[in-house]
Amino acid sequence: MTTALERIERTTQALKVFPLPSAVLFPHAVLPLHIFEPRYRALVKAALEGDKVMALAQLEAGWEGQYGERPPMQPMLCAGLIIWHEELPDGRYNILLQGVCRARLLAELPPDKPYREVRVQPLPDAVYHGPEEERLRQAVFELAGRVPASFAENLLPVAARSQGGALADVVAAAVVPEPERRQELLCELDVRARLEAVMEDVGELVARLSPVKPVGPLN
Incomplete structure (x- = not known):
């Protein structure tokens, strides 16, 4: 096939x-x-x-x-x-x-x-596995607590199953809106550097957002 x-x-x-x-x-x-x-x-x-x-x-x-x-x-x-x-x-x-x-x-x-x-x-990206992957996933999990549930529900499963350069790309596609910045990330061929760059973008977004307040009674 x-x-x-x-x-x-x-x-x-x-x-x-x-x-x-x-x-x-x-x-x-x-x-x-x-x-x-x-x-x-x-x-x-x-x-x-x-x-x-x-x-x-x-x-x-x-x-x-x-x-x-x-x-x-x-x-x-x-x-x-x-x-x-x-x-x-x-x-x-x-x-x-x-x-x-x-x-x-x-x-x-x-x-x-x-x-x-x-x-x-x-x-195509070279295969890459490094600590940056888990750090980016953790940043995405933190972001998920500060965005609407519908957005988090779409992003979390994709981030969980993606690896290496694909992880950086799917997260960037979801959280980076500006075409100029997206093009910068598209031009980054070094997977480790791309993961770190996207992690910075997610970190900046997390810093700007307040945690989502829970809805309903707490047990």
């Missing part, structure tokens, strides 16, 4: 990429997207008819006046798989994109399609 990473590796010479300045996808995380621009409807349609692989990328600074063209993309992006889709009557799509691995942009292909395609080097 073909793995998700193998599916990504088969597309590295012509990876479909959606530049989206407002969102950063992490490996192992799922991002909902509403696709309405004609060129990216064409991208999703082509992906769904083929391998279901596409990537999300950030644009370099100064893109605002060129978005309708092909402004330069930042070199680190995330390749993923469309795991669910809904095509609307007018041709728009709702999709769920699951991140698989980081990828380094090597070159952009000639503009012979309405959407953009790039040649990339996939960058």
Whole structure:
């Protein structure tokens, strides 16, 4: 059976990429997207008819006046798989994109399609086990006591079963909202350093939040 990473590796010479300045996808995380621009409807349609692989990328600074063209993309992006889709009557799509691995942009292909395609080097994480994993989990457990129960119930099981770089990525996907900071963490290839960086983000969030007061009588 073909793995998700193998599916990504088969597309590295012509990876479909959606530049989206407002969102950063992490490996192992799922991002909902509403696709309405004609060129990216064409991208999703082509992906769904083929391998279901596409990537999300950030644009370099100064893109605002060129978005309708092909402004330069930042070199680190995330390749993923469309795991669910809904095509609307007018041709728009709702999709769920699951991140698989980081990828380094090597070159952009000639503009012979309405959407953009790039040649990339996939960058899956090396296996890593260290004390940073347990410290990050403990920080997440402390955070869970300061956020709504619905948020904690979604985050805790994912954090409990994730390891190494995946643990850093799923926690960052859940707790880091700013695209610039998310892109910084996406660019961090050293798993130990990434775990420590996400632990700092969680620690800062915990420090800003008061513990959730219990509801109902105490026994």
